[in-house]
Amino acid sequence: MQFKKFFIHTGWMGLLAIVLLASCRKEHYLGGSPTNAHTDLSTYDYLKANPLFDTLILLIDKAGLKEMVNGQGTFVAPTDYSIKRFLNTRTTELQKQTNNENIKYTIDSLKVPELRDSLMTYLFDAGIQRAGLSTETTVFKSKVNEQFGFKIIYAQDDVISAGVPLMYMSKIINGVDPSPLPSDFPDTDKDKEYVLQTTGILTKNGVLHVLSNAHTFYWK
Amino acid sequence: MEVPKFETVIGGAEERQFKLNYLKQKLTFDQQETKIPLLLTDSLNPAYSGNMDWQDFFFRNGVVQNYDLSVSGATENINYRVSGNYYDEDGTIKGTGYKRYTTSAALGLKMSQRVNVNSLFRLSRGDRSRGRGQFPGEDVIPLTNGQYLSSLYNLSERDKQNLVGDYPGSRDKNINDDITASITLNYDITPQLRFASTGSVQSSVNSRDIFRPGALSLLGLAYAQSSRSRYENLNLDNTLSYYTSLFNKQHHVNVLLGNTINNVKNEFTGIGSGSQGNDNLRVVQGYNKDYLLYRDAYGNLVSGSDYQSAGMLSFFARVNYDYKEKYLLSFAYRADASSRFGRDSRWGYFPSASAGWNISDEPFMQPFKKWIDLLKIRGSFGITGSLPNGYYLPFNTYNTNQGGYGGSSGVTYNGVNAVTPNFRDGVAQAGLTWEQAKQSNIGIDATLFNGRLNIIFDAFNRGTSRKLFDLILPATTGYDKVNTNAVDIRNTGLEFNIQGRVMSPSSKFQWNPGLILSFVKNQIVSLPDGGRDIIVSDDNLGMTYILSKGRAINEFYMMKSLGVYASEKDIPFNPYTGEKLTYWNGNHTVQAGDFIWVDQNGDYDVWDWNDKVRTGNPNPFCTGGLSNNFTYGRWSLQVYSTFTLGRDIYNKYMSDRLIGMVNNYATIAAIDPNSIDSWRKEGDHTKYAEVIPYSNKYYYQFLPFSSAFVENGSWFRIKYLNLSYMMGPKFLERTKLSKVQFYGVIDNVAMFQKSSVPDAEAVDERGTYNGAGYPLPRKFTLGVNVGF
Amino acid sequence: MTLSKNILVAAIGLMFIPFTACKKLLDQAPINSAYAEVFWKNQQDAEQGAAGAYALVRKALTSNTEYNQNMSHFAYGSLAAFEFQDYDQYDVASLVKGGDGFNSADFIGSYLEKYQDWTPYYKVITQANIMLHFIPQIPDGQFTSAPAPTRNRYLGEAHFLRAFAYFYMVRLWGDVPLIMSYDPDPAHAQNIPRVSEKIVLDSVINDLKAAVTLLPWDLASVNDKAVRATKGAAYGLLAHAYMWRNFLNKGANTADLTNAIAAIDAVEQSGKYILLPATDYHKVFHGKSAEGVFEINMQAQYSEQQIGMGFYYSTLKRPYLDKESKLDAPNQDLINSIYEEEDLRLKYFFSSLDASNQFDVTICKFAGLNGENIVRNQQSAEGSVDANMIIMRYADLLLLRAEAYADLGNTGAALKDLNFVRARANASTLLAEDYGDKKVLQEEVLLERTRELYAEGQRWYDLVRTGFLTNPDLNGFLTFPQDRYDAEGWKWPVARALFTSNNVLTQNKFWLGKVR
Secondary structure, eight states: OHHHHHHHHHHHHHHHHHHHHTOOOOOOEEEEEOOOOBOSSOHHHHHHTSGGGHHHHHHHHHHTOHHHHTSSSEEEEOOHHHHHHHHHHHHHHHHHHHTOTTOOOOGGGSOHHHHHHHHHTTEESSOOOGGGOOSSOEEEEBTTSOEEEEEEEEEOOSSOTTOEEEEEEEEOSSSOOOSSOOTTOOGGGOOEEEEEEEEEEEOSSSEEEEEOTTOOGGGO | OBOOOOOOEEEHHHHHHHHHHHHHHHSOHHHHHHHSOHHHHOTTSTTTOOOOOHHHHHBOOOOEEEEEEEEEEEOSSEEEEEEEEEEEEEOSBTTEEEEEEEEEEEEEEEOSSSEEEEEEEEEEEEEEEETTOOSTTOOSSOOBTTBOBOTTOOOOHHHHHHHTTOOBTBEEEEEEEEEEEEEEEEEESSSSEEEEEEEEEEEEEEEEEEEEOGGGSTTOOEEEEEEEEEEEEEEEEEEEEEEEEETTTTEEEEEEEEEEEEEEEEEEEEEEEEEOSOTTOOSOOSOOGGGBOOBOTTSOBOSEEEEEEEEEEEEEEEEEEEETTTEEEEEEEEEEEETTSOGGGOEEEEEEEEEEEEGGGSGGGGGGGGTEEEEEEEEEEEEEEEOOSOSOTTSOEEESOTTOBTTBOOOEETTEEOOEEOTTTOBOOTTOOOEEEEEEEEEEEEEETTTTEEEEEEEEEEEEEEEEEEEEOOGGGSOOEEEEEEEEEEEEEEEEEEEEOOSOTTOSEEEEEEEEEEEEEEEEEEOHHHHOOEEEEETTTTEEEEEOTTSOTTEEEEEOEEEEOOSGGGOOBOTTTOOBOEETTTTEEOOTTSEEEOOSSSSSEEOTTTOEEEEEOOSOSEEEEEEEEEEETTEEEEEEEEEEESOEEEEHHHHHHHHHHHHOTTTBOBOOGGGSOBOOSTTOOOSBOOOOTTOTTOOSTTSTTBGGGEEEOOEEEEEEEEEEEEOOHHHHHHHTOSEEEEEEEEEEEEEEESSSSSOTTOOOTTSEEOSOSOOOOBEEEEEEEEEO | OHHHHHHHHHHHHHHHHHHHHHHHHHOOOOSSSEETTTSSOSHHHHHHHHHHHHHHHHHHHTOOOSSSOOOHHHHHHTGGGTSEEEEOSTTTHHHHHOBTTBSSOOTTOTTOGGGGOOHHHHHHHHHHHHHHHHGGGSOGGGOSSOHHHHHHHHHHHHHHHHHHHHHHHHHHHSSBOOOOSOOSOGGGOOOOOOBOHHHHHHHHHHHHHHHHHHSOSSOSOGGGTTTSOOHHHHHHHHHHHHHHHHHHTTTOOTHHHHHHHHHHHHHHHHTOOOOOOGGGHHHHHHSSSTTEEEEEOOOGGGTOSOOSOSHHHHHOOTTTSSOOOOOEEEOHHHHHHHSOTTOHHHHHHEEOTTOSSGGGOEEOTTTOTTOTTEEOOSSOTTOEEOOOEEEEEHHHHHHHHHHHHHHHTOHHHHHHHHHHHHHHTTOOOOOGGGGOSHHHHHHHHHHHHHHHTTTSSOHHHHHHHHSGGGOGGGTTTOOOOHHHHHTTTTSOOOOGGGGTTOSSOOOOGGGTTTOO
């Protein structure tokens, strides 16, 4: 009888404890979906859906390169900001040439053959993905046979102790620049290097990267 | 132990989408070109594609274990008690915790009829795990602007292990060894005259050994540290007491004479250095001069040794007199000297006197004896003294190795060690002396209704004169400041302690409530330099406080904010120039959505140089505790609550959060901006100004220098709940135990507060909440007390 | 009974311990730092105290704003003096490019508050006052070298450094509070008002005259050359002080000019200083050379160079240092207009002068044309500059004497000094017939000082002293308004922070109401 009471009492204590322990926890972490590299859209459709590329889409349409963009391989897309900067540079040159302050260089002023070559230099037959790259420059040829170097640079970060692996693309001028750069290396030979602000999107047809907004279209 | 209340955040891909949408909404086309960081755009970068729930990662429900064992016994001449204790508490933050082993022994020896000796030994070792704490000063949890980091950071396994202190190859030992020993000799010279002498020694050693492998740093630089600091306290107390009754035993006199000798010592030896050696070597063996860590971020010594010591000598006498135990008088006098003061101001003299009158013992109180059991009036007056923190304040200290300057850590000038006076805080006043507090009080003790109601009431007046303070010196002296007796403060107040027993003694159910209330008013009586206001800046927090004669201490001193301008037409303009009000010395023209800051000096520009006023008093009006004890048979329940009413606190946590949202929007955790009461569109009346991430209209508006973040800091917390059950005699007989009691305790049951800070109790003594302290968790304990 | 008696005796014994242990318990002095009562007792203390004073001077001359560049000496002396066209750093850019309604020398620019604060100089003065009070009390027996000359040397250094601190402040703020004696109770010190700049300058000259008598020409240790004060340094500073006093008196008293000339004559006649050949310019700037008169030690020998910050670091670019940033753009217009083609200083002081991007032009005089003064090691992978801060050198003093002669109208003597300095740099000899006009001669002296002392923190004071600050032809066509110069707007404002808790301080009248 005593033991029964003892166990009853212990039972109540335990119940009390459990009720207290299992107090309600609010849902504090909303969302939490992992990021998916794959998209069902083709490269062209993906770019068209993003307002950052609407000028690029106009250029692709004008040059008639939609099929090629949707082909297999890699497309490193410049953003609207890069194209805008390019048009501004051309405008300044044109104004100096013609001595006319009001003349502007717009998309319409671009000639289609030149535009085709300009855009095709951003297209690569090979699939350029992060896994195949290292801290040494790997050279790829674009569809117009120009050489570009891709590499990974680890940026220092307070949170990620190993450094953040950023992907860089550079237009190779007169051979790959030696690293470390000697102090008397001529400026004209230096490769033009830009970081890729978005990397590794796997579209229905191929791979898509996006160049930094600081880049000027057609590597000016 | 339960995890504390969590912040609601958005994580994973939803966070990225949410932040990008928000930025596209708030930034202009041109700003978006450069302001959106790679953390958000490079979604598939292995370092940025994370889904990290920081709060869940760091916090855990922790287990607390406590085991106590004690054995005691006595014979005619010897009594003893030996006990051991093991306590293990898992901190609510992973990787932190506290483990302690204690053993103590008390021994009493009656050497003869007149002499007995008591001794006490206690040894304990405490092991405090620090999580990932590497350098002193590194946060336990990585925070930016006081906020958790974004969930998008994808940590490697190595980083995750390191953050909770689990990284194999890391070493962080933080051990405290304490030894306390005391021995007391009691000698009854005559039955009325007793001599007692107690000698005690306390020695605490803290050992810290750290190793952070080079694999965790991009440069491959490892860090090893080994430091030992020791605190020693030696004390000798001698007393002589005499008790006698005079004149037919109605007058009683008790005299006590005594003296105390005390010496405290602080020693430190340590070394901490980065190194580029092998990660298998986890101690400091040799060091690289270039990577030696001399002092940590707070100025504490890491590499080197130090020694400080201070002594104190006291003499005291006390006389108690009572007549028929009805009229009570007591006088005491102390003289104390400390080595911390200069030769001429070493001694402090502290008299005190008190008197009491047991009114209830008077014959004229007889008719009230039915309901007044005890009524006593008492009053006292006394002076107490306190010591400064520094050991060597009377000395004009000199610093060696002063050759360092911007960009160079060399300690010499042209190879010669540069020695200068300690211009920062090393000038001393020879006349520095004890911080004195004159205190007087009147009180009433009453027990009424057969012990059913107990009231203790005190009204007190406590002035601290010559409070030690850092006074800024003129620049022409070369010295920055001096720590001197400068400020007089008076605290006056009332204290109530009311205990009751609601039910009659015969009832099986008992309810004993108790209420403690304390009302304190704080006032500055005098200031140095002719009583001019002193403005105190806290450079760490960025906040400013003001001390003015006649007002409470540590009032907030900042710009006054009245809310937010809802629309353009509400903004005032200068009638002489037609220009709108500006902030920040004309650098920012006020627009809708900005704070309404009050221009105090009429120049149509508001900034913290000229427009500061008093905006809040962090001293509480009332503090107290409410306790309720319920017993029913062998069950008993104790509920204890504490509260504070009537204070202003400063929500620096919110200030940091808004600064973080403007400057580091991408890198901090994604909280829904709609949960913050900030201005969004014309016509909005909100508490906080418009928050635009990466804004180029930033004018430091969210710095903690305006009263926009002053909030009501009153709170009520149910602190402690204890439910226990005592087993009955029949059970005890059966099991041959003398006592068995089961209990369950909840600490930090519930909190009610007006302010929006996470915890209104966790503010510093100046009333600032900065969210950086260790969170107060809710603890559940289940236990059993068994007596053999 | 005996047991209890013994215990009683022991107990009473215990009670008396306090009275015997009293002294040792209550008289505890620190062993973790020196303090006033035990310092200044022997030669080592004096030597270390002197080193402390120089270290305080060094700290004052490298004080900082918020941007960790630690280069106040050059900010004061070079940035506002039109030696630069641009400086890409938020705070000091306002000195070069102006702002707040000024075309240049915007002394109230944001974040410049620390430069308006004279507190660091008073630490030097306090240390000097302490030295002058305590060193005479060191007994002869406590000196390891000959007592009298050693003691005099330290006292001379104290006089020199005190004079240097006041001289520096007078040139920047004008009137400053004057403290000339040791204060035994600084904790009760009161604020004192500013004293007229002329009186301060008089006390500077008195201090320097005392220093001249006390200091030797040569120091015992070769390692101390130029980085510790000598008689030559005292004469040099004395000449500068006389020239500044002449400026304050607006040329009313030519005695100042002749005194300045006499001081520099003494330096010349000592034979202790020479002009190094142009190929050894890098040695001049490395420091402790035969041309250095007074320098602040910043050499790598004792790891005392600035790493990652400082004027030398900030103004150097690739290939001298492995850093990306290019903060400064030297004033190409000024450089192109003042140097002749064959002037070797063009070669040794500047590199990439023809660069199209103004930020690529580099002042390489401190680093050495071929980077002779650059050190690279574990601490400073980018490279750091192993060069002293040159306060005065022999060329500077010769050109100062030329200025004094020009002010007196003595064309021949002025040209002699000018041509002597020019000869070292392979510049053409100036002919007396071209310089009949006193104004033209004075302009030439100013230009020669500009050529020789480019970016050494001297030009601002030269421009103010000669009044050519307002002459656009001499400044690469940049201007400083004449009305601001006349209203003493060339002086710096007094920092706002100094006014808190101080109601005897007044602001410089040009800046009244402007300081935020």
